[in-house]
Amino acid sequence: MPADAALQAAWGRIPSPGTAETEFERFTRKRMERILATVAAIGSAILSAQALLAAFGRLTDGVSGVQITLVIVVYVPLIAMLIACVVGRGVRVCAGTFAIVYVVALAAWPTVTGMGADHPGQPWIFFLVNIGVVAAMLAFRLWAQIVWAFGVPLVYGWVRLVEGEFTGSYWTTTAFDVSFTIILGLVIVALGWMFRSVAAGVDEARARAVGSYASVAASAAAEEERVAMAALMHDSVLAALIAAERADSDRARDLAVAMAREALTRLANTEAVVTQEGSDDPVATALIVAELRRALSELGADAIVEERGTAGLIPGRAARAIVLAARQAMGNAIEHAAGRGMHVIVEGRGDDGVTVTILDTGPGFDIDAIGEDRLGIRASIMARMAALAGHATIESGDSGTRVDLEWERT
Structure with missing residues (x-):
């Protein structure tokens, strides 16, 4: 049995989806990504619903069409991300799109809305800050996730200070919100990194175990083939030659011919003899x-x-x-x-x-x-x-x- 066949046999004993070797090697990592996407979809759906209710509250107060456009711009990629997380397809693309669109919309908030200190309370877009970090965790590499965990709360803090015209009362509340959001964002990134590291470790351990199994299986198969071939040569070929050498009568020669014919037949079907002895x-x-x-x-x-x-x-x-x-x-x-x-x-x-x-x-x-x-x-x-x-x-x-x-x- 070749080493590749032994490797496939080893993977076949471990329940895994798909047939490609790369899918086998990343089985636990794929499961973990699916779990992270599902949990992220549930949490993001709750926060986005809260933000949408806040946005409707502002819209009933006579907010301009620019803000309606901003809601649409933010929520279209957000809804696409939620659907992708539930379906399990295109998560990275949709999550990355929302992460970038949200940061741009958040940075442009003071300019497009024109809100100032006379509008108390946090804007609806603030409720989506942590979702922006979650989207980065699903879509980007670790260094980009850390940048988002720090950068998105800082952008929000700048927006709040601009709205409050940098008055003293805004500094205190904004500093608290930004600090809390940074800590929560780093926790989200750390949890994602930890779970992915554990999954990668499990996959690596499984790969080493299967590699060892394949090596042992290949060695055992080679030894079994060697013994079977040696037995075949001794039982059939050498016996036929000895019988032919000692044939001193017509009956003995007929027996030697029959033994030689059987030996040649078994040699011609060596692979079948080795893999299944009858x-x-x-x-x-x-x-x-x-x-x-x-x-x-x-x-x-x-x-x-x-x-x-x-x-x-x-x-x-x-x-x-x-x-x-x-x-x-x-x-x-x-x-x-x-x-x-x-x-x-x-x-x-x-x-x-x-x-x-x-x-x-x-x-x-x-x-x-x-x-x-x-x-x-x-x-x-x-x-x-x-x-x-x-x-x-x-x-x-x-x-x-x-x-x-x-x-x-x-």
């Missing part, structure tokens, strides 16, 4: 007995395959691996012990598992002396059984050799 449909344990008897016939051995226990169904892949491992064990008994006293026992345990035992009365061998490069036992028997969560035990001595191949349903 069908995984359930098969009866009787099929294992039949396959082992056929293998003995092909190997030219005269031995008994005895069926014991309770017949049942096991996965086809497990049955295929057991047959191949048993065939290798029988081949070893024929090659190194001349098949002397060979006896094969297939003991079923219903649908819970099966055990295949290969016995011979040959001279035996030292298991610990087997080299790492000898694939007959380590790859074709041990590794093959381990690959399907089974067990292979070998006992050998002067009285003979016993190979037990056990698979149990987990």
Whole structure:
């Protein structure tokens, strides 16, 4: 399995929207942006409604059409921002547009309205100061957010002082409003930065975890492919060559040709063999007995395959691996012990598992002396059984050799 395929498999185990790798890597950050936009829409809707009521109160007092135009100029991008936050599309564009339009409208307030000290109370546009900072938090980078958090309240303070003609009473109230608004704006920016940093940290941790998973999965897949290929070469190709070398009769030559044909077929389908060792449909344990008897016939051995226990169904892949491992064990008994006293026992345990035992009365061998490069036992028997969560035990001595191949349903 290539590393890229392993990486995609890793991401597939973690619930995430989309299919692109960048979407996977920013999954938590996208969720956090959605949450921030939703919360900002709720708070901004409340404040904007309050400001709109204040604006209507002024309009009923006979305010000029310029102020009506100003309300429209400010509220059109504001409503667009609220809709974008709810829908989840175009948030940055709409929020950035409102942030800029609002600052321009706020700075132009004294000029276009002509209000002075004879108009007490805060103008409706003041209620939108914090919304301007929220819009900057949604649309701009951190440094621009900080500029807005300081700049918008200062612009408001300048507007209030101009309206009050810089009289002493305006300085005190304006200083309080500006200070409070700056603190609140910095809190909004800090919260946005904190939540985004946490989300980015989670995404980074997830990316590292998936990267580790992909590396391990790729290594495991490569090792599995190596073992499967080594077992294939030993089971099919080398066995066919040995059979061809020892063929001294027409029947032996026919068997060698059949083994060579099977070896070539399996080599031609190497990728399918590696990824799936046969069908995984359930098969009866009787099929294992039949396959082992056929293998003995092909190997030219005269031995008994005895069926014991309770017949049942096991996965086809497990049955295929057991047959191949048993065939290798029988081949070893024929090659190194001349098949002397060979006896094969297939003991079923219903649908819970099966055990295949290969016995011979040959001279035996030292298991610990087997080299790492000898694939007959380590790859074709041990590794093959381990690959399907089974067990292979070998006992050998002067009285003979016993190979037990056990698979149990987990």
